[in-house]
Each structure stands twice: as C-alpha cells, then as structure tokens.
Amino acid sequence: MVIFPKGFAAAGTACGIKKTGKKDLALFYSEAPCRAAGVFTKNIFKAAPVIVSKLRVGGMCRAIIANSGNANACTGAAGIKDAVATSREVAEYLNLKPAEVLVASTGVIGHFLPLEKIRKGVKILSKKILDGKNDPGAAAKAIMTTDTFPKSAYATFMSGGKRSTIWACAKGSGMIAPNMATMLSFILTDAAITKNALSRALKKAADASFNRLTVDGDTSTNDTALILANGAAQNRKIDGGRDFAAFSAALRKVCVHLAETLASDGEGATKLMVVNVDGARNDSEAARAAKCVAESPLVKTAVYGRDANWGRVVAALGRSGALVSPAATSVAFGRLKVFERGRPASFSEAAAKKILSAKKVEINIKIGSGKGEAKYFSCDFSEGYIKVNAAYRT
Numbered sequence: 001m002v003i004f005p006k007g008f009a010a011a012g013t014a015c016g017i018k019k020t021g022k023k024d025l026a027l028f029y030s031e032a033p034c035r036a037a038g039v040f041t042k043n044i045f046k047a048a049p050v051i052v053s054k055l056r057v058g059g060m061c062r063a064i065i066a067n068s069g070n071a072n073a074c075t076g077a078a079g080i081k082d083a084v085a086t087s088r089e090v091a092e093y094l095n096l097k098p099a100e101v102l103v104a105s106t107g108v109i110g111h112f113l114p115l116e117k118i119r120k121g122v123k124i125l126s127k128k129i130l131d132g133k134n135d136p137g138a139a140a141k142a143i144m145t146t147d148t149f150p151k152s153a154y155a156t157f158m159s160g161g162k163r164s165t166i167w168a169c170a171k172g173s174g175m176i177a178p179n180m181a182t183m184l185s186f187i188l189t190d191a192a193i194t195k196n197a198l199s200r201a202l203k204k205a206a207d208a209s210f211n212r213l214t215v216d217g218d219t220s221t222n223d224t225a226l227i228l229a230n231g232a233a234q235n236r237k238i239d240g241g242r243d244f245a246a247f248s249a250a251l252r253k254v255c256v257h258l259a260e261t262l263a264s265d266g267e268g269a270t271k272l273m274v275v276n277v278d279g280a281r282n283d284s285e286a287a288r289a290a291k292c293v294a295e296s297p298l299v300k301t302a303v304y305g306r307d308a309n310w311g312r313v314v315a316a317l318g319r320s321g322a323l324v325s326p327a328a329t330s331v332a333f334g335r336l337k338v339f340e341r342g343r344p345a346s347f348s349e350a351a352a353k354k355i356l357s358a359k360k361v362e363i364n365i366k367i368g369s370g371k372g373e374a375k376y377f378s379c380d381f382s383e384g385y386i387k388v389n390a391a392y393r394t
Contacts, residue, residue: 002136003154005165005190007031007232011128011135012142015121017069017107017114024069025121026142028186029094029129033060034228036102037199039206041223048072048079049103050224052087056099057226064186064226065090065125066104067118068143068171073109073221082113089119093126104224106145106171106184140169143184146267147171153257155250159243160236164191166250170225170258183210183262185225187254191247192231193238201248202227209255212287213263213377214295227251263377264359268385272360273303273378280372285322287374289367292320294378303361304380308352310338313363325368332364 004010010028017024038057040050049072065086072079087101105113128135140150152169172183187202206225231237238247264272275294280286293299296316302309310331317324331339334355338347355361361380 003156003165004134004136004167005188005232007190007230008188009129009134010139011125011133012138012140013121013124015124016117017067023138023142024067025118025125026066026139027090027122027125027129028064028139028188028228030062030228030230032230032232033062033100034230035193035195035198036061036226036228037195037202038224038226039202041221043221045074045221047105047222048075048083049105050222051080052083053102053104053224053226056102059099061102061228062096062100063090063094064102064104064228065122066143066184066186067113068145069107070105070111070113071107071109071222072105072113075110075112078112082115085115086113086118086122089122090126093122094129102226104184104222104226106143106222109221136167136169143169143171145171148265151258151261151265153254155253157246157250159191159238159246162233162235164189164233164235166254168254168258170262172262183223185210185258187225187227187251189227189229190232191229191238192233192235193229193247197239197244198227198229201244201251204248205251205255208252209259212375213259214291259377263379266379268382268387269379270304270382271358271380273300273380274360274362275365275376275378276362277365277367278373279328279366279368279370281323281368281370282372283374284372286372289317289320289322289324289365290374290376292316293363293365294376297381300378300381303356304382306353306356308333308338308347308349308356313365314339317365317367322367328366328368330366334362
C-alpha cells in the first residue's frame with residue numbers, strides 16, 4: 001500500500017518526448033490550494049521552467065507538471081512561453097489558474113518543447129486525475145532520465161494530535177553537484193503549515209540532503225525541489241515550536257533518504273559512497289572538506305577498484321581549502337583506520353578490500369579537534385559513467 005498525503009493525486013504517462021516510448025510526463029495535483037516553497041539551481045543559465053516556477057512559488061499553488069527527455073533550457077523567450085503554455089493546458093483541464101501550476105523539465109539542453117505531444121499528455125493525465133486514479137509510482141517513473149529505478153520516500157508525524165504525511169519523489173543520476181544538487185524533487189504534504197515555516201523547513205532539509213549530494217561535480221540548469229502543503233490533515237497550523245521540529249525532522253528524513261538513493265544510482269555507479277568529516281573548526285569547513293573528497297575522481301575510482309588508497313583522500317583534503325591540521329588528521333574506511341594522526345596506519349589490505357566491496361562505503365575523516373562536522377553523499381566512478389555520458393544525446 002502506498003502511503004500518500006490526503007487530498008493529493010499523481011499520475012504519469014508517455015507522451016512521446018522520449019524516443020524510447022517510456023513515461024515522460026508527470027502531474028501532481030491537490031484538491032485544495034497549497035502553500036508552496038522551492039529551492040532551485042544556482043546555475044546562471046537557468047532553464048525556462050525554473051524561471052517560471054520561481055516567480056509562482058510565492059503564491060498559492062495546486063499542481064506541478066513535469067516532463068523528462070527535454071530540459072527546455074537555453075531556449076530564450078520562446079522556452080519561457082512554452083513553459084507557460086504547458087501550465088495553461090493543465091489549468092484549463094483542471095479548472096485552475098495558470099499561476100497555480102508550477103512547471104519543471106529535465107533532459108537534453110537546447111531543444112524546444114514538443115508542445116503538441118505535451119498537450120496530448122496533459123489531457124491524458126488530467127483525465128486520470130479527474131477520474132480519481134492516483135498512481136504516484138507512474139509519476140515517479142515519468143520524471144526519470146538516466147535513472148535506473150524510480151525514487152520515492154515518505155514519513156508521517158504527529159502535530160496537534162493529528163497525523164500528517166510527507167511523500168516525495170526525485171530523479172537524478174548525473175550532472176549532480178550541490179547548489180542545488182542536480183535533480184528534480186517533488187514533495188507533497190497534507191500538513192497545515194505557514195508559508196514561512198514551510199520555506200524554512202525545506203531549506204534546512206535541502207542543506208542536509210540535496211545540497212550534500214554530488215555525483216560528478218556538475219550543476220545543471222534545471223535543478224528544482226518543490227513542496228506543496230494543502231492542510232488536509234487538519235492539524236494545528238505549524239509555525240514553530242515542537243510541531244515545526246516534528247515537521248522538519250520528517251521532511252529531513254525523506255530528503256536524506258532520497259539523496260542517498262540518488263547517489264547510489266549515480267550514472268555508472270556500483271556503490272554508494274558516504275563521506276563523514278568531523279573535528280573541523282565549524283560545519284562549513286567540514287562540508288568544504290567532505291565535498292572535495294566526495295567529488296574527487298581519484299577517490300571515486302579507487303573506491304570502484306576496491307583500492308584503499310588513502311593518499312588520494314588526504315590529497316583531496318589538502319586542496320579543499322578547509323582548515324585541516326595534518327598532525328591531527330585521521331582517515332578510516334568504515335571502522336578500519338588507514339591513516340592516523342598524520343601517519344600511515346598498519347591495516348589489512350584484505351579487510352580493506354572487503355569493506356570497499358560493500359554496496360555502501362563510508363569514509364570517516366577527522367581533520368582536527370573542533371566541533372564542526374558534515375556528511376556528503378556520492379558514489380564511485382566506473383566505466384559506466386563514461387558510456388552513459390558519451391552517448392547521452394544519441
């Protein structure tokens with residue numbers, strides 16, 4: 001049974017954007033107006049749907065329409081016009097205002113949207129929604145590009161004696177780096193919450209998850225995470241205090257799970273790589289060090305090859321720009337220490353290879369005696385990454 005927030009419905013279909021015939025258009029809909037919040041790419045070349053949704057997310061919203069297979073990025077004024085036209089199609093079928101519809105796209109950059117195909121797809125999706133057919137799984141599949149499986153997560157929490165639900169899906173396998181991490185995520189909740197609290201909670205959750213996610217160091221033009229809250233749980237409206245803490249914890253749990261799942265499904269990846277840094281002067285310094293290790297091609301290929309080459313980890317730390325104390329630095333693969341207090345540690349290569357053969361590899365690093373700490377999600381680099389990206393447009 002799918003745990004899904006009250007008052008929402010989702011659907012996905014294939015409208016012909018993708019040559020493969022796979023699902024490529026998703027619709028998320030709320031029966032009631034929603035407070036909305038979003039975090040978006042910091043790439044200067046923002047895609048048309050990012051520009052449109054950033055302008056609309058401050059108001060009340062009812063739906064999100066998202067396509068895969070075409071990024072609608074670097075398409076100028078015509079691209080913005082197409083994004084707006086897509087939202088109008090949804091609004092017309094579902095009796096909404098165009099401004100209540102958020103838009104998102106992912107795929108190849110530099111191509112105009114095939115509007116006729118999208119119009120037909122919107123008609124199909126709208127009919128599904130109006131007929132009461134709720135299929136979150138199909139929606140999660142429809143936003144995929146090079147992902148090998150759909151990603152979704154949920155959490156429930158209590159607020160004012162009422163149970164509320166948070167459900168989310170995400171996509172992203174390559175061109176993934178922080179600010180935001182290159183991906184799309186759509187989050188739905190039936191909690192009643194103020195606009196300010198919703199925005200604060202999403203930013204906190206994104207900073208601990210999507211902005212701690214890197215596959216290849218490249219930040220896309222289309223990164224978008226959107227959250228809609230319709231209040232259907234009829235809980236006491238969340239603004240602060242314990243209710244806000246409960247909501248924030250549940251949202252963070254969902255987003256962190258998605259970030260881990262996205263990293264594990266990185267293009268060509270064979271394992272999830274988690275980099276933990278502590279002992280830093282502050283959390284920002286720890287994040288800087290963790291990011292450099294998590295993004296290092298040499299570290300990532302060593303993990304793929306099950307090679308406990310701690311020298312690559314130390315080298316990445318040294319160029320990270322973080323304040324690192326060499327004499328106080330230690331590195332461990334899992335619990336196996338390979339570098340301790342600035343000196344090589346004696347360890348079993350066989351034990352290290354066993355640790356590095358697991359589907360999840362943790363690199364634990366101490367860079368000083370401070371209280372700063374950070375966690376980054378990444379993956380190994382294999383030949384598969386090159387194969388996927390060498391043929392992406394073809």
